[in-house]
Amino acid sequence: QKAVYILLNKPRGFVTTLSDEKGRRTVTELVDCGLRVYPVGRLDKDSEGLLLMTDDGEFANKISHPSGGIKKVYYVMIAGRIENNTLDSLRAMKMLEGEPINPVEVELMERSDNASKVRFVLSEGKNRQIRKMCEAHGLSVMQLRRVQMGNLRLGNLESGAYRHLTDEERKDLLKLTNGEKIHGRTDLRAGFGKAGANRKRTGKR
Numbered sequence: 307q308k309a310v311y312i313l314l315n316k317p318r319g320f321v322t323t324l325s326d327e328k329g330r331r332t333v334t335e336l337v338d339c340g341l342r343v344y345p346v347g348r349l350d351k352d353s354e355g356l357l358l359m360t361d362d363g364e365f366a367n368k369i370s371h372p373s374g375g376i377k378k379v380y381y382v383m384i385a386g387r388i389e390n391n392t393l394d395s396l397r398a399m400k401m402l403e404g405e406p407i408n409p410v411e412v413e414l415m416e417r418s419d420n421a422s423k424v425r426f427v428l429s430e431g432k433n434r435q436i437r438k439m440c441e442a443h444g445l446s447v448m449q450l451r452r453v454q455m456g457n458l459r460l461g462n463l464e465s466g467a468y469r470h471l472t473d474e475e476r477k478d479l480l481k482l483t484n485g486e487k488i489h490g491r492t493d494l495r496a497g498f499g500k501a502g503a504n505r506k507r508t509g510k511r
Contacts, residue, residue: 355452374483379454
């Protein structure tokens with residue numbers, strides 16, 4: 307049977323597990339594709355955005371393993387005005403909770419006295435890394451949204467909806483894990499605000 311590769315726009319409040327002993331809602335409730343698929347990597351319960359799901363274990367291992375170097379782009383809304391020296395300090399972080407981390411790209415998008423929008427680009431994904439980096443600098447995260455993973459972009463896929471990857475998208479993603487270049491830009495940025503629907507919403511809410 308042909309393997310399934312799915313891109314889900316995970317809403318807040320869902321955990322990235324197949325089942326939860328605490329009775330919390332899981333991302334599997336959102337995907338009704340007729341097969342048992344599981345998440346590739348993780349997004350914590352309070353985070354949202356792009357999440358891959360599949361029944362192909364070899365594919366999942368290649369994509370999620372740090373050696374693959376797949377870059378992940380996050381848009382983060384932070385309470386209050388973030389200062390330039392704090393941005394520099396985030397970029398300079400080499401250790402987190404006593405463990406080394408790869409350099410993180412940090413770019414200011416917008417800021418005001420009430421809130422700041424910051425773009426983070428990670429080449430690895432330690433547990434709750436961005437939240438912990440922000441906490442280490444006394445920053446409060448209001449919203450955290452993954453908008454891109456390698457060549458895949460969330461685009462205007464509605465929250466709670468999903469779509470199947472094309473064969474080309476899947477192959478290009480695997481090429482990136484091997485250090486190969488792919489055609490077209492892979493640094494396009496998706497919008498931070500509420501996305502419009504371009505797919506039929508499926509699954510339980």
